[in-house]
Amino acid sequence: MRSVSVGVIGTGWIGQDHIRRITERVVGARVVAVADIDPERAKQVASDVEARALPTGQDVIDAPEVDAVVVTSWGPTHAEYVLAAIAAGKHVFCEKPLATTAEDCLRIVEAEQVHGRRLVQVGFMRRYDAGYRQLKQVIDAGDIGTPLMMHCAHRNPTVPEGYHSAMAAQDTAIHEIDTVRWLLDDEIVSAQVLTPRSTSNKFEHLTDPQFMLFEMAGGARIDLEVFVNCQYGYDIRCETVGETGAVSLPDPAQVWLRDAGQVRTGVYQDWKDRFAEAFDVELAEWVRAVRDDALTGPSAWDGYAASVISDATVESLRTGGVVNTQLKDRPEFYGG
Amino acid sequence: MRSVSVGVIGTGWIGQDHIRRITERVVGARVVAVADIDPERAKQVASDVEARALPTGQDVIDAPEVDAVVVTSWGPTHAEYVLAAIAAGKHVFCEKPLATTAEDCLRIVEAEQVHGRRLVQVGFMRRYDAGYRQLKQVIDAGDIGTPLMMHCAHRNPTVPEGYHSAMAAQDTAIHEIDTVRWLLDDEIVSAQVLTPRSTSNKFEHLTDPQFMLFEMAGGARIDLEVFVNCQYGYDIRCETVGETGAVSLPDPAQVWLRDAGQVRTGVYQDWKDRFAEAFDVELAEWVRAVRDDALTGPSAWDGYAASVISDATVESLRTGGVVNTQLKDRPEFYGG
């Protein structure tokens, strides 16, 4: 069983975390080369895992010992590196977003088709969460009948000051955008954002919470509360309602404490804790898929669709109205 | 402690149920007179509780031994009886709707003001449910900060064939319409209905489920799933999300069974079971309030507001757009 040699472009927080996972948690892979815009950081990170620090991301892609590439650099650079990896015929795992514009996503989608085999996976890790997987299993088995609605919430305790209102769609809701497409095996055809009274626990410029509405091609309706300053914790809720029943994501299992007049359990404060196992599974399955040249995870098309839909969501935040998503037809290459 | 002598107009299902409650569950009251459009039924019901059967509802109102009136007749007759009770200076408990048009509700509101003291209570029983009361207590105490959103669901297993699409607002959502106004102590200023793909488990003519959106004067946003053919049970959900926390109605406590690979508990099939205690408390508190001439329950104004808002909701179902509710200013008489 050949080990997969991975090159990592971008050694900021998420890059380091993926390097740690590949090194400590994923069997059959190792990080052999890294690059970062800050060469000192790259060197430091590289030396920790006995990898080479290379001057540029392109060098990582070109390095002959690199079998596959992980792109965790600054968002605006994603498209360039993913396209370069495709050009080099190497598998590439790209953290969300696949690109910062739908056009760039589409260029990737086209380049991959020209290559003729899937090379790109986008980092939508929820598809690897045990709870979401069980949700999908129940839905696919027909246990709740045809799905008609989904009620979702995505709550963060707080966000840093740099977070602005469009990020509610682009950075936060994008996870649910991918998840509902995948869970329902259907496409989002319109988006709308309602703006409840904003919390006072936020930066002046921020619209928070936002209440998002999506319509699927098949007629199911999705509602999603995005509330990134909810104070109390990182809390993810998802209920799918079908013709004969409803199925809900469970709260993560933590011990129950009875004290001081209460029965209580903890809520995670951080998405990194909430989805720690999902990240592990995501990278482990990606490595296996790379080895077998048989990618099944979120595709470049999924990255493109998420980009178009989050753009539509942001536009609705601006205009207040319903915005139809203008997705191209899905190519047969992606199961269209 | 004087006993309250109650006259009941309308001895159909809900009338009989209220008579039974007053007789068997409410201390300090008894049913002394009844009337029904079907005189035989009135006689039968009257004899069960040793009351008089009178020819008409007006006779019940006029009967000197009747201290207070319960109106449980056919909806279109409500306004007439309530107005007559006010004219007679007698307290009147009217099952929802207070009247079938907003105009008639307004006539009642005006008549009551002319009388100068509250005489009318509308049968919004959820305000008497222990769970909702605890919700209100938590919200009022500021334990979740300023409320920003409410997520609600109102699911029935099935409905009879006579149920049509407008009833989703008029008969079903009307409970939540009253509840959110009361919980948030705020007014609904707009309504909108989205229509997810309909379930196949319904009559041809019915739009089911409906997803309703309400906006409060203070900016909070309410979403409400109404799904009257959900098959699995009568299920009421309500979560209020505030600036620092969220509070949810609990599922009713029933025993937990572990068998056959599952942990499970029951869901009620019937609103009569789900809110049985709320109905008891509602009538018991009404009787006490009548005795003390100090009504505090849902008022004629609440009945009027619910009527206007459910009309707006039905209009949105027809037009698809956001419909502003056009409520009159709340008179000081009703705490305006």
Add this chain to the structure above:
Amino acid sequence: MRSVSVGVIGTGWIGQDHIRRITERVVGARVVAVADIDPERAKQVASDVEARALPTGQDVIDAPEVDAVVVTSWGPTHAEYVLAAIAAGKHVFCEKPLATTAEDCLRIVEAEQVHGRRLVQVGFMRRYDAGYRQLKQVIDAGDIGTPLMMHCAHRNPTVPEGYHSAMAAQDTAIHEIDTVRWLLDDEIVSAQVLTPRSTSNKFEHLTDPQFMLFEMAGGARIDLEVFVNCQYGYDIRCETVGETGAVSLPDPAQVWLRDAGQVRTGVYQDWKDRFAEAFDVELAEWVRAVRDDALTGPSAWDGYAASVISDATVESLRTGGVVNTQLKDRPEFYGG
């Protein structure tokens, strides 16, 4: 429908509470006479409900207007009043204990049989709690197969200083002693008390918690944690394990709060709140049973059995060993 006129002997806390219930919550009954060892208190309580204050309990029993008697006086006086009520041929509801010695319980059992019809009901209110009733329903329906074990806990936040170690059986566990006999429709044949390390949150003289073990005639085993200084709340747990499944009492439904990193719900602090509805139902059903001369609630025999079994439990606390309960044969009169 004739109203039942009740005389109450003993107007301490529990007596006043029962008087309040009968007056405010129970249809078809009223309190017409009271007596107390403190005549001033009796007068005060009587005047609140427009009843007569009589000099002695015997006077209450003898009063011609009294249909039925409630005994809520000091425990050592119970037997005398219950026997007197039987002698007078009047129904009597006696708070636990039925008598302070098994011998006195037996005298009551014998007197009632001589009378020839059931007149005595003992105040084991858990049989009227909705959760326990549903437990019994599930067990009786065979939904968990033959019961093999029950795991119970009875926790109080604190107890007053007068509480001593034997009261863990006599006052606290006595509720479970009755409940398991009723739920399993079987008799307890032995008792044993294990003494875990005692909490430091207790009076010096008190053994707390106590871990009690009971064996049923049919072979089922019961374990019961009695912990009366658990600090955090009044918490009652009961799981019955059968051949094919297990069924548990639910925690009471209270709202769920998500805040400060937690999901939490309340635990009652007081048995009066936890079993408030059970007390209401208990007295309402007793009044109906009295009116129909058809008692079905906990009998004098149940009071006798509870007395014998709690004596055995106390003996085991003293000796440490297994103590066989030495119950007489159940007379046919009591379904033996």
Add this chain to the structure above:
Amino acid sequence: MRSVSVGVIGTGWIGQDHIRRITERVVGARVVAVADIDPERAKQVASDVEARALPTGQDVIDAPEVDAVVVTSWGPTHAEYVLAAIAAGKHVFCEKPLATTAEDCLRIVEAEQVHGRRLVQVGFMRRYDAGYRQLKQVIDAGDIGTPLMMHCAHRNPTVPEGYHSAMAAQDTAIHEIDTVRWLLDDEIVSAQVLTPRSTSNKFEHLTDPQFMLFEMAGGARIDLEVFVNCQYGYDIRCETVGETGAVSLPDPAQVWLRDAGQVRTGVYQDWKDRFAEAFDVELAEWVRAVRDDALTGPSAWDGYAASVISDATVESLRTGGVVNTQLKDRPEFYGG
């Protein structure tokens, strides 16, 4: 980072499972040699992971490329292999039981002390379960005060025909025996088994369920229901009750389904699913500890203690009485 080369003795079900984990789930280790009493099976398993099949377990221990040994052979052979590994100065992970007699456990304990450093870890995987770890964290933090009681249940849906009554202690309860010692950081000083009425869903020869009672040196009391034919699932319960609160293991998080009048979630059918992650963590941590020569997992002493205590439990099953465990003094080597 050096990879740990592991030799596995015994390639039955659990051996194959550990080989699969080490190969697929544990970073930094690989299986290089295996042996089994069935040489064909050894060859087959070895070829799957590109390891050598050796004739005997001793050959595996002696193989120079083997850094550390996993013993998953038939229980009666454990002691011999563990002692041989110690003699060879190699780390050894031994599935429970460490040995089939307390005497043999003691010989291992003594041999390890002679060697002078810990080499032995016993396969008590619950210490690696996230829920149990959180329980320990809460207890150690003092969040429930001094622990006074633990209520545990260990339920299997069914067992194979070879399972006999002593195995309830030796194979089943042994997990809780280790867990409570670890959670409470205290020793078990006595054991007793009560035998409720047996289920009819069992083999004739089997006493099932068994209700076990343990007393800790510090006075805490443990009760444990072992029920290996409970039919409905593999269900593990553990509540620790302390002076100020109680903490419970959560049920594993699975999706909640609302359908057919119920709210329900799944119960695992198999301990391999229930503790799948615990097994992964156990082996990953063991490999790291081996690499760092710094074992912290369940020790030979823990294996010895579990053996002595399960023997005492079996003796109580035979005699019915309380059996004091006769543990040697814990050597300083093991933190005594």
